[in-house]
Amino acid sequence: MAASATIQRTIYTGPFVHSLSLTELEICEKGAIGVDENGIIAFVEKELDLGAVQEKHSWQDATPVQLKGNAFFFPGFIDTHTHAPQHPNTGLFGKTTLLDWLQTYTFPMESSFTDLKRAETIYRNFVSRTLSHGTTTAAYYATIHVPATNLLADICLARGQRALVGRVCMNSDLSPDYYRDASVSQSVADSKASIDYIRSIDPKGSIVRPIVTPRFAPSCTSECLTSIAKLAKDESTFIQTHISENKGEIALVQELFPTSKSYTDVYDTHNLLTPQTILAHAVHLSAEERKTILARGATLSHCPCSNTAITSGCAPIRSLLDEGHTIGLGTDVSGGFHPSILENVRHAIWTSRHLALQSPLGDAAKLSTEEALFLATRGGAAVVGLADKVGGFDVGKEFDAQVVDLGSVSEGGENEGKFDAGPVDVFGWESWGEMVEKWVYAGDDRNTTAVWVRGRVVHRTARFEGRVVDGTATP
Numbered sequence: 222m223a224a225s226a227t228i229q230r231t232i233y234t235g236p237f238v239h240s241l242s243l244t245e246l247e248i249c250e251k252g253a254i255g256v257d258e259n260g261i262i263a264f265v266e267k268e269l270d271l272g273a274v275q276e277k278h279s280w281q282d283a284t285p286v287q288l289k290g291n292a293f294f295f296p297g298f299i300d301t302h303t304h305a306p307q308h309p310n311t312g313l314f315g316k317t318t319l320l321d322w323l324q325t326y327t328f329p330m331e332s333s334f335t336d337l338k339r340a341e342t343i344y345r346n347f348v349s350r351t352l353s354h355g356t357t358t359a360a361y362y363a364t365i366h367v368p369a370t371n372l373l374a375d376i377c378l379a380r381g382q383r384a385l386v387g388r389v390c391m392n393s394d395l396s397p398d399y400y401r402d403a404s405v406s407q408s409v410a411d412s413k414a415s416i417d418y419i420r421s422i423d424p425k426g427s428i429v430r431p432i433v434t435p436r437f438a439p440s441c442t443s444e445c446l447t448s449i450a451k452l453a454k455d456e457s458t459f460i461q462t463h464i465s466e467n468k469g470e471i472a473l474v475q476e477l478f479p480t481s482k483s484y485t486d487v488y489d490t491h492n493l494l495t496p497q498t499i500l501a502h503a504v505h506l507s508a509e510e511r512k513t514i515l516a517r518g519a520t521l522s523h524c525p526c527s528n529t530a531i532t533s534g535c536a537p538i539r540s541l542l543d544e545g546h547t548i549g550l551g552t553d554v555s556g557g558f559h560p561s562i563l564e565n566v567r568h569a570i571w572t573s574r575h576l577a578l579q580s581p582l583g584d585a586a587k588l589s590t591e592e593a594l595f596l597a598t599r600g601g602a603a604v605v606g607l608a609d610k611v612g613g614f615d616v617g618k619e620f621d622a623q624v625v626d627l628g629s630v631s632e633g634g635e636n637e638g639k640f641d642a643g644p645v646d647v648f649g650w651e652s653w654g655e656m657v658e659k660w661v662y663a664g665d666d667r668n669t670t671a672v673w674v675r676g677r678v679v680h681r682t683a684r685f686e687g688r689v690v691d692g693t694a695t696p
Contacts, residue, residue, distance in 0.1 A: 228676045230263075230280060231256045233622075234271050235288030238295050238657055239613040240595040243542065248653045254294065255280060256620040260676025265614055291629055291647050291656060296613055297357025297621035297672060298562035299601025302461070302501040302522035302551025304362040305373055306331045306340070308347040310555040319467050319531050322556070324397070331389075332400035334369040344373045347560070348380050352680040354561040355623035355669040358383035360461055360499060360522075360551075360605055362434055365389050365402055367411050371418045378422055378429045381679040383621070385605060387434030387461055388415040390449050393477075395439045405445045409452050416456050427675070430459070432499075437463035438474050438487045446491035459497040459606060464488070465510070466502040467533035485510035494519045499604055501551055502527075503541070504534040511544060520547040520604040523596065525568040527553035535572045538596075539586045549601030550593075562601075566593045567662055590661055624671040624685060625660055642684070643667035 233254045241247045253266040253274040266274050275281045288294070310326045317325055334340045351359055361377075361384055363370035370388040377384035388411060392402040402408035416431040423429045433453040435441045441449070453460045465471055465484050474484045481487045485506065488494050496518030503521045506514070514521070523538050541548060550565045551557070557565070573588040580586045588596075602612030611621045628642025629649065645659045645668060660668060670685035671678065 228256075228258060228260060230258055230283040231286055231676065232271065232274060232280060232283045233286045233288075233294060233620075234274070236293035236653060237614055238293050238625075238653075240296075240591065240599050241613070243595045243600075244589065244591050246591045246594060246657070248657065250653055252294075254614055254620070255283065256676045260619050260674075262614060262616050262618050262620055265616060288624065290626065292624055292626040292670070293653070293657075294614070294622050295355070295625050296598045297611065297623055297674065298355045298597050299549055299605060299607075299612070300351065300356050300359040300552050300562055301499060301520075301549035301601050301604045302362075302524055303351075303359055303554045303557075303560070305344055305347050305554075306334055306362075306364050306369075307555035308343055308350070308560070311560065312558050313555065314530055314558075317531075319470055319533060319556075320473070322531060326555070328397050328400045331364045332397075334364040334366050337368055337372060340364075340366075340369040340372055341376070344369075344376050347554075348373075348376050348382055349680075350560050352380065352382055352672055353669065354563065354666045355625075355672055356382070356560075356562055357621040357623070357672060357674045357679070358601070358605060358607065358611065360385040360387075360432065360459075362387055362389055362436075362461070363415075365391060365400065365411070367414050367418075370415045374415075374419045374422060374429045374431075381428060381674045381677050383428055383607070383611075383674060385430050385432040385459055385461070386415075386419060387432040388412050389434050389436050390445060391436045391440035392445045393440050393442050395473075402445075405442065405448050408445055409448050412449065412452055413456070416452075416458060431456070432459040432461050435460070435462050435493070437466075437470070438484065439470065439477055443478070443491065446487070446493060450492040453495075453497070454492070459499065460493055460495065461499040461501070462488070462493065464500040464503055465505045466528070467531065468505060471505060483507060483510050485513050489513055489517065496520075497606065501553065502533065502536065504528055504536045511541065511546070515545055520549070522549055522551040522553075522604060523569060524551040524553035524557055524565070525572040526558055526565050527551075527556035529568065529572070530558050531556050535576050537576060537580075537586065538569065539573055539576075539588055540582070542592070547600065547603045548596055549604035550596050561666065562597050563661070563664060566597050569593045569596065590658060594661065620673055620676040622673045623669050625664070625668050626670045626684065627656055627660060627664070627668060 599612035
């Protein structure tokens with residue numbers, strides 16, 4: 222479904238949950254969130270019924286959306302690193318490691334996007350799939366092809382999903398002959414063409430923004446890295462790339478850039494480390510590299526499912542947070558085996574526990590449930606430059622949200638809807654905090670029954686239509 226063209230003032234009533242800080246999760250069992258005609262949160266009330274809220278704010282004409290049952294509002298997820306054209310390969314990585322996997326699966330798939338009908342099928346499906354998992358913002362890698370990259374931006378804008386869309390730059394001999402930029406000048410010109418197009422369809426960047434995307438250091442020559450950095454500076458765009466994903470890759474970078482002190486130094490000396498740079502993975506950074514990244518203000522995307530699937534390693538996120546790094550979560554499809562940020566929330570926690578088992582830090586290496594949910598929302602918002610706009614239910618932020626509906630188990634033991642409500646069984650005696658934990662560790666897309674971006678409905682299910690009071694599902 223396309224995003225609704227217009228919205229009107231709406232009061233969303235029912236429980237809501239969001240992060241207040243890295244360690245504090247607010248659970249309001251009876252809340253009301255007022256969203257104005259521009260999709261901006263005008264007020265947040267607690268412990269007031271609908272009539273009292275309408276009277277207090279003179280919003281009697283606002284449309285009410287009232288949740289019932291074991292449902293609550295939660296901020297939309299933010300995917301800070303994913304590869305849209307790799308979606309058909311999700312779950313396919315065989316026995317390969319990163320560099321072999323690129324040649325076996327990734328490059329053949331991405332090179333096929335000269336076929337725009339194929340590209341449209343894949344991109345439409347992936348955007349719909351990510352929205353169904355509650356992802357309201359995504360930083361997308363596309364391919365080297367300008368028309369297909371522009372098509373992805375068109376689809377995101379039409380569906381209403383916030384997106385940073387990047388044409389991939391890759392001109393080195395590591396890239397196959399059939400899939401690489403013809404020259405540095407062509408790489409820059411094609412990237413500029415996509416930047417210009419994306420800004421033409423969304424001049425204010427309200428939904429879709431361009432992002433300069435050198436695939437990773439081994440895919441680009443030194444001249445290309447420098448030229449792409451200059452383009453990003455001249456065009457004031459964000460930059461996204463990969464860093465220190467696995468040890469074989471790091472060794473290759475050292476071989477290709479022998480005068481550089483480290484992987485991080487390659488980017489730093491080519492002017493690619495800025496406060497608008499998103500570095501994916503960061504599994505094996507040295508202490509010096511971490512200090513450099515922090516000093517430059519670059520941010521990190523943690524992709525735990527991918528790092529396990531490709532056997533890359535366990536990123537020490539607890540330590541990186543303690544140092545002050547800004548971190549979000551990424552699905553990294555199709556190195557990652559799932560398009561869900563919720564799946565990566567729990568895998569971030571599992572990864573930290575594996576580190577706790579083998580690290581001298583012990584329990585100090587662990588991430589809590591609260592911290593992982595922060596990374597999925599406010600942390601991700603900071604990574605993509607939207608900390609002032611999304612990530613939580615604060616007055617003045619835009620209403621990017623999802624409804625999480627956990628269903629219930631009847632007295633006789635049957636699950637409401639014969640398990641259509643998803644895998645989370647709620648028996649009725651759980652606290653709201655316990656229900657949230659059950660969702661984090663066992664929930665899936667069946668629990669996400671409606672999604673909004675900037676106050677517009679971008680995904681909803683029949684279950685949601687039947688769960689809200691008086692059928693007031695759509696503003």
